[in-house]
């Protein structure tokens with residue numbers, strides 16, 4: 001180890017910008033299937049001087065002397081430095097795991113499929129039995145990596161505990177997010193319970209429509225991607241029209257996505273491209289990638305609108321903000337509000353009528369299907385958060401087990417989730433809680449827009465103007481601050497409940 005250089009916060013922030021740019025671009029290349037080998041460790045090694053305990057102490061001292069926005073900026077730089085130390089420790093093993101997953105294949109009907117292709121294929125297989133078979137092969141192959149996933153979780157948990165001075169994973173995440181996860185979980189569970197009757201009605205109807213009469217009483221999660229496409233209706237929501245319809249929907253709000261110099265669209269199909277759409281904000285506002293892998297079906301439209309919300313947020317932030325407030329956040333709860341509100345356009349019955357030429361009754365029926373999907377995902381994430389809280393609360397005692405994963409998710413959704421999927425299904429840093437906060441907040445925002453602008457908020461430029469003002473603030477505000485501006489308590493789930501029960 002060389003003698004550590006300690007940079008001033010401004011120098012640290014500036015070099016961090018190059019580091020995160022390179023890491024983001026490398027992550028993008030692998031994720032979209034342009035590169036078959038992940039080489040994050042080489043980048044991390046090149047920037048090793050950025051992340052040292054001495055640098056961490058330097059940032060902490062500067063933070064203690066500051067107040068207001070400056071203190072928040074320094075806090076975020078310090079936490080990024082902490083995360084960088086963890087990454088440096090784990091980069092080689094992370095790469096090794098990622099590369100092993102990229103190399104893995106499953107044999108299905110005489111074809112050797114990479115895991116991501118298998119995952120993508122599951123969404124489009126017509127026959128119920130075929131999805132069961134491929135889903136099983138995929139889940140079994142993915143679970144082979146569980147030992148390594150668990151080991152990586154353990155090492156990063158211990159290191160984060162040591163560096164932050166907070167060994168308890170739940171408390172550590174609560175401090176960073178600035179909320180109580182237990183209170184959040186309670187508010188979510190009550191809303192979920194209150195919506196159970198409406199959920200059961202929708203579930204019976206849409207399981208029948210989407211999976212047919214041959215389905216099991218409790219179908220397994222192999223069918224979820226197929227349901228999310230509304231596959232039996234994919235002749236309406238075609239692959240060909242996806243981009244055009246979504247771009248037109250956003251244009252109605254005053255956003256010109258196709259000609260936005262800051263947003264780079266990657267819509268191509270490659271075998272190793274992850275089927276999960278995403279935005280990679282390599283250097284906001286100027287370099288923001290919007291990545292999707294279209295397969296036809298409603299899900300293309302929802303995923304595109306969702307990711308467009310993130311892209312417009314990052315590409316729309318005020319370039320004069322400090323880098324920290326354009327790129328770094330304590331969590332993802334803020335940006336997910338903007339993706340959710342754009343995705344919510346696809347739940348408006350009149351959107352289905354306007355863009356797909358459907359009669360009102362059919363448009364309303366298909367919009368109900370989107371509410372069914374929304375409720376399904378909401379219930380799944382609420383159960384996931386509950387499981388993750390339990391998982392981390394007992395982690396130091398039992399080393400991390402799947403106990404409760406299958407039971408909780410299956411009870412909440414009526415879909416069987418395999419116990420051994422618990423690690424592949426876990427995103428770092430309680431991301432599930434960020435999604436769930438955004439669920440509450442986007443419903444509050446929608447109800448605010450309906451009140452201020454009208455029922456057709458989703459096709460009015462006034463909505464775009466309001467969103468543009470929020471985007472300009474970058475990553476600075478918290479999700480809870482947005483609630484206050486909308487006039488809601490952060491845990492007020494009434495607007496969400498109204499959406500889930502369609503009242």
Ligand SMILES: [Zn+2]
Pocket residue numbers: 306310336339
């Ligand atoms: Zn998102």
